[in-house]
Amino acid sequence: MMQFRTKEEQVADFLREGIISGRFARGARLKQQEIATLLNTSITPVREALKLLEAEGYVAGDSYRGAVVAPFDIEASTETLNLRILLETQLVRGAVERATAADIAELKVMADEFATAFDAGDNETARAANYRFHHRMFEIARMPQTLHFVQILWARYPFDLINQLKGRVSRAANEHGDLLQAFIGGDVAAAMLATRQHIEAGWTELKHSVSAA
Template sequence: MPADPNPRPPTPPDLRWHDLGGNDRPPTTQAFVLDALRRAITTGSLAPGRPIRQDSIAHELGVSRVPLREALKTLEAEGQVVYRPHRGYAVAELSLDDLLEVYRLRALLESEAAGVAAGRFAEADLQRIEEAARDVERAAEAGDLVGMITANRRFHFALLEPCGLPRLLRIVRTLWDATDAYRAVYYNEGANRERVRAEHEAIVRAATAGDAERLVALLDAHRDHAVAALRNTID
């Protein structure tokens, strides 16, 4: 069968909005709403192209329209939602061009960060990297896509943060925020989850050895495999 022209993350059954804030509610209402919206987009509860009914969502989350509007502006800046005059906000469609641009930028910035970080890993850094890798594997085995996406982000930033380049890392975080829905599509395939597990193991070994050249090369291949798989799905 041909690939679905509008691939969507799987939608969990009977998902309620109050379940989307995670286990630990963020410290501000706006952060709570932003986290809930991100999770809804990632899980497919808010599917690509779907209108965002602000009154309904605000009621379900128990918040006013003000923090919801601010959260939507943040998501619009990231490219996760779009504003349509006279129709309001809707979830952005998955776009191959968008994906390729984001991953090209990630390759440039993350290669620099990883190369610097590799010479600075302390024992505590390596422990965080290994722990996050185990959490990714456990979530993958359980079929928990949101848990896998969350743990995968911790894994990658545990690798990058020792570089000590805060401005670079802020840009990388923004790029990651814009592509969680793509990761949900990628992780929905069992073969991709197994590939991620194997690639993470090799990345951990390179980080433990402090081998900057191999670490950068493995991270490049890791991104390239994701792009290749998503290219076939989205295109």
């Protein structure tokens, strides 16, 4: 069951998705009024959401420019990678153990949305769908503290750069398929392995890309 979210939480999740998908570029200014208008809400939940995202590391405060999307430190990303593997495999374990047929059906729909956006050449929508797929999967585990820490790690991870690599979105779609098969079969070990391989694959491709540049 989806839990109730405040307006502040809804705005924060919209912005997290936008930052991870690359809709809001690193260093871009996030204007409160523009966000409020886009989401048809008042300034207050936007302001509070930005404070939350600043605490998590998604945005940085600037007395002149206001909130801007935070840059990432590629050196720190290696540590983040290892922490992601540790925590996200535990979330997947919990999700497989708790998933209902309705949960699996919902994940299939989200995976299809990801693939459809990719086939249409809409990579920004595909990256946003990728975020929603993983976030919903982890919600199923009902481990909110672990998910909170994972969201903080996501703020420090170069998803935008990884997902811009040639062919990466297509390969990610195939990796989602492996993960879903493990879910359908209730295979905890296979789901955890697929999660680890999915995380490592993107990071390895990015490192190779940076080395070749």
